[in-house]
Amino acid sequence: MNILIVGGGLQALSVARSLKKERYSVIALLHRGDISTKSKYIDKLYTIDITPTHKKEYLFFVHRVLQVHAISVIIPLSDVTAEFLSINKVELEHEYHLKCAIPNYDIFQKANDKWQLLALCKENFIPHPQTQLLTSSNLQEAADAIGFPALIKPNISVGARGITMVCSLSDLQDKYDGILRKYGECTLQEYIDTSGAPYYNVMMYRDEKGNIVNTVIIEIIRYYPIKGGSSSFCRTIESKELYEICKKTLEVLNWIGFADFDILQTKDGDFKIIEINPRVPASIRAAEVSGINFPALIVNDILGIKISPYTYVPNKQLRYLGLDIMWFISSNRRFSCIPSWFIFFSRNLYYQESGAIFFSLFSGLKKICSSSFRKSKAGI
Numbered sequence: 001m002n003i004l005i006v007g008g009g010l011q012a013l014s015v016a017r018s019l020k021k022e023r024y025s026v027i028a029l030l031h032r033g034d035i036s037t038k039s040k041y042i043d044k045l046y047t048i049d050i051t052p053t054h055k056k057e058y059l060f061f062v063h064r065v066l067q068v069h070a071i072s073v074i075i076p077l078s079d080v081t082a083e084f085l086s087i088n089k090v091e092l093e094h095e096y097h098l099k100c101a102i103p104n105y106d107i108f109q110k111a112n113d114k115w116q117l118l119a120l121c122k123e124n125f126i127p128h129p130q131t132q133l134l135t136s137s138n139l140q141e142a143a144d145a146i147g148f149p150a151l152i153k154p155n156i157s158v159g160a161r162g163i164t165m166v167c168s169l170s171d172l173q174d175k176y177d178g179i180l181r182k183y184g185e186c187t188l189q190e191y192i193d194t195s196g197a198p199y200y201n202v203m204m205y206r207d208e209k210g211n212i213v214n215t216v217i218i219e220i221i222r223y224y225p226i227k228g229g230s231s232s233f234c235r236t237i238e239s240k241e242l243y244e245i246c247k248k249t250l251e252v253l254n255w256i257g258f259a260d261f262d263i264l265q266t267k268d269g270d271f272k273i274i275e276i277n278p279r280v281p282a283s284i285r286a287a288e289v290s291g292i293n294f295p296a297l298i299v300n301d302i303l304g305i306k307i308s309p310y311t312y313v314p315n316k317q318l319r320y321l322g323l324d325i326m327w328f329i330s331s332n333r334r335f336s337c338i339p340s341w342f343i344f345f346s347r348n349l350y351y352q353e354s355g356a357i358f359f360s361l362f363s364g365l366k367k368i369c370s371s372s373f374r375k376s377k378a379g380i
Helices: 010-021 055-068 079-096 105-112 114-123 139-146 169-183 240-253 284-289 294-302 321-330 357-368 371-377
Strands: 002-006 025-031 044-048 071-076 131-133 150-154 164-166 186-190 199-206 212-224 230-237 257-265 271-277 317-319 349-351
Touching: 002 010, 002 055, 002 079, 010 025, 010 284, 010 294, 025 055, 044 055, 055 079, 071 079, 071 294, 079 105, 105 114, 105 240, 114 131, 114 186, 114 240, 114 271, 131 139, 139 169, 139 186, 150 169, 164 169, 169 186, 199 240, 199 294, 212 240, 212 284, 212 294, 212 321, 230 284, 230 321, 240 257, 240 271, 257 294, 284 294, 284 317
Parallel strands: 002 025, 002 071, 025 044, 317 349
Antiparallel strands: 131 186, 150 164, 150 186, 199 212, 199 257, 212 230, 230 317, 257 271
8 A cells, every 4th residue: 555755854754664664655755855765664756856835836746646656645744745735635635536644724724823723722721822913003012912022923834934032012013024024924922931941742643533542742851942943852751731732622623633732831830832733743753662653543544444542652762863963062051961961872762863873963063064954943
Protein backbone atom coordinates (compact mmCIF):
# COMPACT_ATOMS: atom_id res chain seq x y z
CA MET A 1 0.00 0.00 0.00
CA ASN A 2 1.46 3.37 -1.07
CA ILE A 3 1.54 6.38 1.26
CA LEU A 4 2.54 9.78 -0.14
CA ILE A 5 4.25 12.28 2.17
CA VAL A 6 4.51 15.91 1.06
CA GLY A 7 6.76 18.43 2.77
CA GLY A 8 10.00 17.42 4.40
CA GLY A 9 12.25 18.28 7.32
CA LEU A 10 13.17 16.06 10.24
CA GLN A 11 9.56 14.94 10.57
CA ALA A 12 9.77 13.29 7.14
CA LEU A 13 12.65 11.13 8.36
CA SER A 14 10.58 9.95 11.34
CA VAL A 15 7.34 9.51 9.40
CA ALA A 16 8.99 7.46 6.65
CA ARG A 17 10.68 5.22 9.21
CA SER A 18 7.47 4.73 11.20
CA LEU A 19 5.47 3.83 8.09
CA LYS A 20 8.08 1.32 6.97
CA LYS A 21 7.80 -0.39 10.37
CA GLU A 22 4.21 -1.19 9.39
CA ARG A 23 5.36 -2.31 5.92
CA TYR A 24 3.82 0.56 4.01
CA SER A 25 5.47 1.75 0.82
CA VAL A 26 6.57 5.38 1.20
CA ILE A 27 6.55 7.81 -1.71
CA ALA A 28 7.76 11.37 -1.06
CA LEU A 29 7.38 14.70 -2.81
CA LEU A 30 10.05 16.92 -1.27
CA HIS A 31 11.87 20.17 -1.87
CA ARG A 32 15.21 19.60 -3.55
CA GLY A 33 18.02 19.52 -1.00
CA ASP A 34 15.75 18.68 1.94
CA ILE A 35 17.48 16.61 4.65
CA SER A 36 14.88 13.85 4.30
CA THR A 37 15.80 13.19 0.66
CA LYS A 38 18.63 11.04 2.09
CA SER A 39 16.23 8.74 3.95
CA LYS A 40 16.65 5.03 3.27
CA TYR A 41 12.99 4.51 4.21
CA ILE A 42 11.61 6.32 1.16
CA ASP A 43 10.82 3.88 -1.67
CA LYS A 44 10.28 6.46 -4.41
CA LEU A 45 11.44 10.07 -4.22
CA TYR A 46 10.30 13.08 -6.24
CA THR A 47 12.03 16.44 -5.73
CA ILE A 48 10.98 19.87 -6.91
CA ASP A 49 12.24 23.44 -6.52
CA ILE A 50 8.90 25.06 -5.76
CA THR A 51 6.67 25.11 -2.68
CA PRO A 52 2.87 25.02 -2.32
CA THR A 53 2.89 28.82 -2.33
CA HIS A 54 3.16 28.34 -6.11
CA LYS A 55 -0.30 26.82 -6.04
CA LYS A 56 -0.90 25.82 -9.66
CA GLU A 57 2.63 24.55 -10.28
CA TYR A 58 2.72 22.52 -7.06
CA LEU A 59 -0.71 21.02 -7.76
CA PHE A 60 0.54 20.02 -11.20
CA PHE A 61 3.41 18.03 -9.63
CA VAL A 62 1.06 16.37 -7.14
CA HIS A 63 -1.17 15.26 -10.01
CA ARG A 64 1.84 13.84 -11.84
CA VAL A 65 2.77 11.69 -8.84
CA LEU A 66 -0.82 10.52 -8.35
CA GLN A 67 -1.14 9.58 -12.01
CA VAL A 68 1.89 7.28 -11.74
CA HIS A 69 1.25 5.68 -8.34
CA ALA A 70 -1.89 4.26 -6.73
CA ILE A 71 -1.78 6.27 -3.50
CA SER A 72 -3.96 5.31 -0.53
CA VAL A 73 -3.21 8.22 1.82
CA ILE A 74 -1.46 11.60 1.53
CA ILE A 75 0.13 12.96 4.72
CA PRO A 76 1.28 16.63 4.85
CA LEU A 77 4.37 17.38 6.92
CA SER A 78 4.66 21.17 6.86
CA ASP A 79 2.41 24.17 7.47
CA VAL A 80 2.22 25.08 3.79
CA THR A 81 1.60 21.53 2.56
CA ALA A 82 -1.07 21.03 5.24
CA GLU A 83 -2.95 24.14 4.07
CA PHE A 84 -2.47 23.18 0.42
CA LEU A 85 -3.80 19.67 0.99
CA SER A 86 -6.78 20.87 3.00
CA ILE A 87 -7.76 23.31 0.25
CA ASN A 88 -7.45 20.64 -2.47
CA LYS A 89 -8.68 17.71 -0.38
CA VAL A 90 -12.11 17.26 -1.98
CA GLU A 91 -10.74 17.40 -5.52
CA LEU A 92 -7.88 14.97 -4.92
CA GLU A 93 -9.92 12.45 -2.93
CA HIS A 94 -12.65 12.40 -5.59
CA GLU A 95 -10.35 12.15 -8.61
CA TYR A 96 -7.91 9.54 -7.25
CA HIS A 97 -10.04 7.65 -4.72
CA LEU A 98 -7.59 8.24 -1.89
CA LYS A 99 -7.67 9.85 1.56
CA CYS A 100 -6.00 13.07 2.67
CA ALA A 101 -4.86 13.03 6.30
CA ILE A 102 -6.10 16.55 7.02
CA PRO A 103 -9.50 17.98 8.05
CA ASN A 104 -11.71 19.85 5.61
CA TYR A 105 -10.65 23.46 5.14
CA ASP A 106 -13.39 25.06 7.27
CA ILE A 107 -12.26 23.06 10.32
CA PHE A 108 -8.57 23.23 9.41
CA GLN A 109 -8.62 27.02 9.24
CA LYS A 110 -10.08 27.36 12.74
CA ALA A 111 -6.90 25.75 14.06
CA ASN A 112 -4.46 27.18 11.53
CA ASP A 113 -5.60 30.78 12.06
CA LYS A 114 -4.29 31.73 15.51
CA TRP A 115 -6.94 34.43 16.02
CA GLN A 116 -9.82 32.08 15.19
CA LEU A 117 -8.39 29.41 17.50
CA LEU A 118 -7.91 31.71 20.49
CA ALA A 119 -11.30 33.34 19.96
CA LEU A 120 -12.78 29.84 20.09
CA CYS A 121 -10.82 29.14 23.27
CA LYS A 122 -12.23 32.31 24.83
CA GLU A 123 -15.80 31.35 23.96
CA ASN A 124 -15.35 27.92 25.52
CA PHE A 125 -13.32 28.90 28.61
CA ILE A 126 -10.19 27.08 27.44
CA PRO A 127 -7.02 28.65 28.92
CA HIS A 128 -5.15 30.87 26.47
CA PRO A 129 -3.26 34.20 26.43
CA GLN A 130 -5.26 37.42 26.30
CA THR A 131 -5.45 38.29 22.60
CA GLN A 132 -6.92 41.17 20.60
CA LEU A 133 -7.35 41.33 16.82
CA LEU A 134 -5.51 44.38 15.45
CA THR A 135 -6.70 46.92 12.91
CA SER A 136 -5.24 50.27 11.96
CA SER A 137 -7.98 52.00 13.96
CA ASN A 138 -7.92 50.02 17.22
CA LEU A 139 -4.27 50.06 18.31
CA GLN A 140 -4.99 52.18 21.37
CA GLU A 141 -7.95 50.00 22.36
CA ALA A 142 -5.90 46.81 21.93
CA ALA A 143 -3.02 48.26 23.94
CA ASP A 144 -5.37 49.20 26.78
CA ALA A 145 -6.85 45.71 26.81
CA ILE A 146 -3.61 43.70 26.62
CA GLY A 147 -0.99 45.95 28.20
CA PHE A 148 2.77 45.83 27.67
CA PRO A 149 5.06 44.12 26.98
CA ALA A 150 3.05 42.28 24.35
CA LEU A 151 3.55 40.35 21.12
CA ILE A 152 2.33 41.20 17.65
CA LYS A 153 1.54 37.80 16.10
CA PRO A 154 0.46 37.16 12.49
CA ASN A 155 -2.76 35.15 12.37
CA ILE A 156 -1.13 32.75 9.93
CA SER A 157 2.62 32.28 9.79
CA VAL A 158 5.28 29.60 9.64
CA GLY A 159 7.34 29.08 12.79
CA ALA A 160 8.09 32.30 14.65
CA ARG A 161 8.12 34.51 11.55
CA GLY A 162 6.60 37.91 12.15
CA ILE A 163 6.22 37.55 15.93
CA THR A 164 7.46 40.83 17.37
CA MET A 165 7.65 42.12 20.94
CA VAL A 166 6.39 45.65 21.58
CA CYS A 167 6.84 47.56 24.83
CA SER A 168 4.70 50.67 24.35
CA LEU A 169 1.90 52.14 22.25
CA SER A 170 4.39 54.05 20.12
CA ASP A 171 6.34 50.84 19.58
CA LEU A 172 3.13 49.09 18.47
CA GLN A 173 2.25 51.96 16.13
CA ASP A 174 5.73 51.93 14.58
CA LYS A 175 5.84 48.17 13.90
CA TYR A 176 2.24 47.22 13.12
CA ASP A 177 2.03 48.43 9.51
CA GLY A 178 5.21 46.64 8.44
CA ILE A 179 4.09 43.32 9.91
CA LEU A 180 0.61 43.72 8.42
CA ARG A 181 2.02 44.33 4.94
CA LYS A 182 4.38 41.35 5.12
CA TYR A 183 2.26 38.76 6.94
CA GLY A 184 -1.37 39.88 6.75
CA GLU A 185 -3.83 40.17 9.64
CA CYS A 186 -2.35 39.93 13.11
CA THR A 187 -3.19 40.14 16.79
CA LEU A 188 -1.78 41.69 19.94
CA GLN A 189 -1.16 39.02 22.56
CA GLU A 190 -0.09 39.23 26.17
CA TYR A 191 3.54 38.36 26.74
CA ILE A 192 4.00 35.36 29.02
CA ASP A 193 7.37 35.50 30.73
CA THR A 194 8.42 31.91 31.29
CA SER A 195 11.97 32.96 32.29
CA GLY A 196 13.51 30.03 30.45
CA ALA A 197 11.10 27.51 32.00
CA PRO A 198 9.98 24.51 29.91
CA TYR A 199 7.08 24.74 27.54
CA TYR A 200 4.93 21.88 26.31
CA ASN A 201 3.99 20.12 23.12
CA VAL A 202 0.94 17.81 23.10
CA MET A 203 0.42 15.39 20.21
CA MET A 204 -3.03 13.84 20.12
CA TYR A 205 -5.07 11.63 17.78
CA ARG A 206 -8.87 11.84 17.84
CA ASP A 207 -10.94 9.37 15.80
CA GLU A 208 -14.28 10.02 14.09
CA LYS A 209 -16.16 8.71 17.14
CA GLY A 210 -14.55 11.38 19.29
CA ASN A 211 -12.20 9.01 21.11
CA ILE A 212 -8.66 10.10 21.92
CA VAL A 213 -6.70 7.08 20.72
CA ASN A 214 -3.22 8.13 21.82
CA THR A 215 -1.56 11.15 23.40
CA VAL A 216 2.10 12.09 23.78
CA ILE A 217 3.15 15.06 25.92
CA ILE A 218 6.58 16.61 25.57
CA GLU A 219 8.26 18.87 28.09
CA ILE A 220 10.66 21.04 26.10
CA ILE A 221 13.57 21.78 28.41
CA ARG A 222 16.03 23.48 26.05
CA TYR A 223 15.11 25.41 22.93
CA TYR A 224 16.64 27.77 20.41
CA PRO A 225 16.31 30.73 20.17
CA ILE A 226 16.42 30.79 23.97
CA LYS A 227 13.62 33.40 24.12
CA GLY A 228 11.30 30.84 22.57
CA GLY A 229 12.04 28.56 19.67
CA SER A 230 12.29 24.95 18.54
CA SER A 231 13.14 22.11 20.87
CA SER A 232 16.77 21.08 21.17
CA PHE A 233 16.20 18.84 24.21
CA CYS A 234 12.92 17.46 25.53
CA ARG A 235 11.42 14.54 27.42
CA THR A 236 8.08 12.78 27.21
CA ILE A 237 5.84 13.06 30.28
CA GLU A 238 2.30 12.47 31.51
CA SER A 239 -0.09 15.26 32.55
CA LYS A 240 -3.81 14.81 33.17
CA GLU A 241 -4.37 18.58 33.07
CA LEU A 242 -2.72 19.06 29.68
CA TYR A 243 -4.59 16.03 28.34
CA GLU A 244 -7.97 17.45 29.40
CA ILE A 245 -7.26 20.93 28.00
CA CYS A 246 -6.31 19.57 24.58
CA LYS A 247 -9.09 16.98 24.52
CA LYS A 248 -11.69 19.70 25.13
CA THR A 249 -10.19 21.89 22.39
CA LEU A 250 -10.44 19.11 19.80
CA GLU A 251 -14.03 18.44 20.85
CA VAL A 252 -14.94 22.10 20.36
CA LEU A 253 -13.26 22.11 16.95
CA ASN A 254 -14.88 18.77 16.01
CA TRP A 255 -11.37 17.81 14.93
CA ILE A 256 -10.78 14.35 13.48
CA GLY A 257 -7.22 13.12 13.10
CA PHE A 258 -3.83 14.23 14.36
CA ALA A 259 -3.17 17.57 16.09
CA ASP A 260 -0.13 19.11 17.72
CA PHE A 261 -0.51 21.73 20.48
CA ASP A 262 1.99 24.33 21.71
CA ILE A 263 1.33 25.26 25.35
CA LEU A 264 3.10 27.65 27.73
CA GLN A 265 3.06 27.59 31.51
CA THR A 266 2.93 30.85 33.46
CA LYS A 267 4.97 31.61 36.57
CA ASP A 268 1.84 30.75 38.57
CA GLY A 269 1.74 27.29 37.00
CA ASP A 270 -1.23 27.88 34.69
CA PHE A 271 -1.18 26.27 31.24
CA LYS A 272 -2.18 28.33 28.20
CA ILE A 273 -2.68 27.14 24.63
CA ILE A 274 -0.64 29.19 22.18
CA GLU A 275 -1.46 27.44 18.91
CA ILE A 276 -2.26 24.18 17.14
CA ASN A 277 -0.05 22.85 14.37
CA PRO A 278 -2.49 20.89 12.18
CA ARG A 279 0.19 18.54 10.87
CA VAL A 280 2.93 16.20 12.06
CA PRO A 281 5.78 18.11 13.81
CA ALA A 282 9.53 17.43 13.91
CA SER A 283 9.05 16.23 17.49
CA ILE A 284 7.09 13.22 16.20
CA ARG A 285 10.25 11.20 16.88
CA ALA A 286 9.68 11.74 20.62
CA ALA A 287 6.40 9.87 20.19
CA GLU A 288 8.15 7.12 18.25
CA VAL A 289 10.78 6.48 20.93
CA SER A 290 7.99 6.48 23.56
CA GLY A 291 6.12 3.70 21.78
CA ILE A 292 3.52 5.62 19.74
CA ASN A 293 3.55 5.17 15.96
CA PHE A 294 1.37 8.14 15.00
CA PRO A 295 1.97 7.86 11.21
CA ALA A 296 0.73 4.25 11.19
CA LEU A 297 -2.18 5.24 13.43
CA ILE A 298 -3.13 8.02 11.01
CA VAL A 299 -3.07 5.69 8.00
CA ASN A 300 -4.83 2.76 9.65
CA ASP A 301 -7.63 4.89 11.07
CA ILE A 302 -8.30 6.89 7.93
CA LEU A 303 -8.49 3.66 5.89
CA GLY A 304 -10.87 2.03 8.35
CA ILE A 305 -8.36 -0.58 9.47
CA LYS A 306 -9.06 -1.77 13.00
CA ILE A 307 -6.73 -0.01 15.43
CA SER A 308 -5.74 -0.43 19.03
CA PRO A 309 -3.97 2.24 21.07
CA TYR A 310 -0.21 1.94 21.28
CA THR A 311 1.36 1.62 24.73
CA TYR A 312 2.86 4.93 25.83
CA VAL A 313 6.17 4.73 27.73
CA PRO A 314 7.11 8.25 28.92
CA ASN A 315 10.37 9.59 30.38
CA LYS A 316 12.22 9.25 27.09
CA GLN A 317 14.61 12.10 26.21
CA LEU A 318 15.02 13.45 22.68
CA ARG A 319 17.89 15.67 21.63
CA TYR A 320 18.37 17.64 18.42
CA LEU A 321 22.12 18.11 18.67
CA GLY A 322 22.33 20.57 15.78
CA LEU A 323 20.09 23.05 17.63
CA ASP A 324 21.50 22.10 21.02
CA ILE A 325 24.92 23.35 19.93
CA MET A 326 23.35 26.71 19.16
CA TRP A 327 21.57 26.68 22.54
CA PHE A 328 24.91 25.99 24.27
CA ILE A 329 26.57 28.96 22.58
CA SER A 330 23.65 31.31 23.36
CA SER A 331 22.65 30.33 26.90
CA ASN A 332 24.11 31.52 30.19
CA ARG A 333 22.95 28.19 31.70
CA ARG A 334 25.24 26.11 29.50
CA PHE A 335 27.21 24.72 32.44
CA SER A 336 24.38 24.52 34.98
CA CYS A 337 21.46 23.05 33.02
CA ILE A 338 19.77 19.86 34.17
CA PRO A 339 20.28 17.38 32.66
CA SER A 340 23.86 18.31 31.81
CA TRP A 341 24.52 19.38 28.24
CA PHE A 342 27.59 17.13 28.25
CA ILE A 343 25.68 13.87 28.61
CA PHE A 344 25.72 12.34 25.14
CA PHE A 345 24.72 8.78 25.92
CA SER A 346 22.25 7.32 28.42
CA ARG A 347 19.64 4.55 28.46
CA ASN A 348 16.65 6.80 27.70
CA LEU A 349 18.39 9.38 25.48
CA TYR A 350 17.63 9.40 21.75
CA TYR A 351 18.59 11.76 18.94
CA GLN A 352 16.33 13.63 16.57
CA GLU A 353 18.80 12.70 13.85
CA SER A 354 18.44 8.96 14.58
CA GLY A 355 21.80 8.77 16.31
CA ALA A 356 23.77 10.44 13.51
CA ILE A 357 25.75 12.46 16.02
CA PHE A 358 28.70 13.44 13.83
CA PHE A 359 26.41 14.52 11.02
CA SER A 360 24.43 16.57 13.55
CA LEU A 361 27.55 18.26 14.89
CA PHE A 362 28.56 19.23 11.36
CA SER A 363 25.01 20.42 10.61
CA GLY A 364 24.91 22.49 13.79
CA LEU A 365 28.18 24.22 12.99
CA LYS A 366 26.95 25.01 9.48
CA LYS A 367 23.78 26.54 10.91
CA ILE A 368 25.72 28.70 13.35
CA CYS A 369 27.53 30.18 10.37
CA SER A 370 24.28 30.70 8.41
CA SER A 371 22.81 34.17 8.89
CA SER A 372 19.64 33.17 7.01
CA PHE A 373 19.02 30.26 9.42
CA ARG A 374 19.56 32.47 12.48
CA LYS A 375 17.15 35.05 11.10
CA SER A 376 14.49 32.42 10.33
CA LYS A 377 14.72 31.01 13.87
CA ALA A 378 14.42 34.54 15.26
CA GLY A 379 11.22 35.09 13.28
CA ILE A 380 12.68 37.57 10.80
